[in-house]
Amino acid sequence: MRGLMIGERYRLDEPLGSGGMGEVHRGTDILLGRPVAIKLIKKAHIGDDEVVRRFLRESRITARLDHPGVPAIYGQGQIADATHPLDGRLYLAMQYIDGWSIEDLAATYEPLPIAWAAAITAQVCAVLHYAHQRQVIHRDLKPSNLMITSDGFVKVLDFGLATALGDPTQSKISQTGIPVGTWLYMAPEQFGGGNEIGPATDLYALGLVLHRMIAGAPLFEGRSFADTAAGHIFQDPSPLRPLRADVPEEIEQLVLHMLAKLPSDRPDSAYEVFRRLRPYATGLTDLPGAITSEPTATRMYTDVFACSAPLSASAPAFTRGDLDRARRRASGLARASKHGEAVDLLLDVADKAAMSFGANHSDVFAVRRAAAELMLGDGRYAEAADAFADLASDLARRDGKDDEQVLNLRQQEADCLVYASQPNLALAKLQDLMADQVRVFGASDNRTYELRQRISLLLNGIGRTAEAVDTLEELVAAASTEFGPEHGRTRALRNDLERMKKKL
Structure with a gap:
């Protein structure tokens, strides 16, 4: 096929590879004189409506994704x-990428340095964040x-299997009923054909890619389809640190988090994975023959807005003194009612501190918490809720879910x-928290009493007064038994109860 013209514009050059429904060739756009990659649907699939639909969908979806991490589409x-x-x-004509597949890179430099595995995965997260x-x-997603x-x-x-959420015309399984995807890199929910496909599905696959780059081999390799499916659905993934001693604990925990069986148990977003990986994507050295660490023209351009350490190895590190000065400046901005500036400063400080001290350093958590509390004080309630949730999740991975600060x-x-006008979601979270506090502190602990009272007041506030009364009656009875009927806490609870009863 070499030398054939397509659409009077594109000339086919050498073949680059072949997949399930298509084959890819290097080509030349003779009108503009630039190299292109040309994807052709295989001859065997001409007339296959399902394959044609996927091929055309890839063209449309990829063309919509205007991101430097997605090849540009030139024509179809x-x-x-x-x-x-x-x-x-x-045919589909797109930007030609001169480089290595991660499959080939990982096989050649097996296993990859931790910094490169983190950097590669973080960049994919940036694309997923945009797409999601x-x-x-x-x-x-696969290497x-x-x-x-x-x-x-x-x-x-290869967005050939991509789906647009909410579009009923885009099926989640093939017409044959066989799950679509690559078995080694499919999430458990993809084997069931249900309706749970979502952003967490991509995060599971990316967790498998990260595991493969670090461990040197994919999980569940060399199995039949049935064995692979069973592994994804039922088998716990192997922790990385027993396989490789230089793996940071945070990365091991992140991979396990990404490979949770239930989508709801995985990280909340691609951005969360990006943020947790970014501190480890530093000190990138040459991979001879594949990647250079030199400050190329492209690197110079992107480094202007780089979130990670500058390219220069001589750049000064972020110090504890820098941290203290930035926190004092943020406090001054807050006192001057410049809460937005203070929050932005603290979030920037948290990123820099994480790169210097590690994402799990106590000072990093303290700065992030201060930023969340300033968001709350500034009335940015929904943002503050997300910030506190991320903090609780990250700290739980470090100190355990029963740590008092996590609670x-x-x-x-x-x-x-509650402040963000989401009282029902707040109630559900408080009820979950109550179950954990009773288990950790006991039913008679002051913190447990206060939380039960808070729940009753919230129930009353959203009009579920009868439930609020029942909750308070149980609490009054428990307090009377624990502290006595005339104890200050018992009387205060009884007063709240009487006020609520008047609403019934």
């Missing part, structure tokens, strides 16, 4: 010439669908949700 069409050897074939914001789920240039920049390829952060999240 069908060859309609009975004399042409490729008559009837659909636009309700696009990739559904087929062979990710490419990296010699500058170290990652491109996410306090969960309560602060619920308080913010």
Whole structure:
């Protein structure tokens, strides 16, 4: 096929690879004189409505994703010439990526340095964050669908199986009933054919990619389809640190978090994964023959807005003195009622401190909490709720879910949700918190009493007064038994109860 013209514009050059429904060639756009990649639907699939639909969907979805981590689409069409050897074939012309697939890179440099595994995964997270914001789920992330240039920049390829959430015309399984995707990198929910496909599905696949880059081999390798499916659905993933001693504990915990069986148990977003990986994507060295650490023109351009450490190895580190000065400045801004500026400063400080001290350092958590509390004070209740939730989740991974500070952060999240006019969600979170506090502190602990009282007041506030009365009656009875009927706490609870009863 070499030398054939397509659409009177694109010339086919050498083949690059072949997949399930298409084959990819390097080509030349003779009009603009630039290299392109040309994807052709396979001859065997001409007339296969399902494959054609996927191919066209890939064109539309990829063209919508205007992100540097997604190849640009130049054109799409069908060859309609009975004399042409490729008559009837659909084609897609896109940006040519000169680089390595992550599959080849990981096989050549096995296992990859931790910094590069983190940097590659963080870049994919940036693409997923962009796509998920636009309700696009990739559904087929795997090392062979990710490419990296010699500058170290990652491109996410092949949106042929992508689905747009809320679009009923886009099926989640093939017409044959066989789940679509690549078995080794499919999430448990993809094997069931249900309706749970969402952003967490991509995060599971990305967790498998990260595990493969670090461990040197994929999970569940060399199994049949049935064994692979069973592994994804039932088998716990292998922790990374027993396999490789230099793996930071935070990365091991992150991978396990991404590989949770239930979508609801995985990280909340691609941004959360990005934020947790970013401190480890530093000190990137050459991978000879593949990636250079030199300050290339592209790196120089992007470094202007880089969130990670500057390219120069001689750049000064962020110190404890820098942290203290920034916190004092944030306090001054807050006193001057410049809460927005104070929050932005603290979030920037938290990022810099995480890169210097580690994401799990207590000072990093303290700065993040201060920023969340300023959001609350500034009336940014929904943002504050998200910030407290992220803090609770991250701290639980470090100190355990029963740590008192974790429980306090969960309560602060619920308080913010009340202020953000989401009382029902706040109530659900407080009820979950109550079950954990009873288990950790006991039913008669002051903190437990206060939380039960808070729940009753919230029930009353949202009009569920009868439930609020029942809750308070149980609490009054418990307090009377524990402290006596005339104890101050018992009397205060009884007064609240009497006021509520007047509403019935």
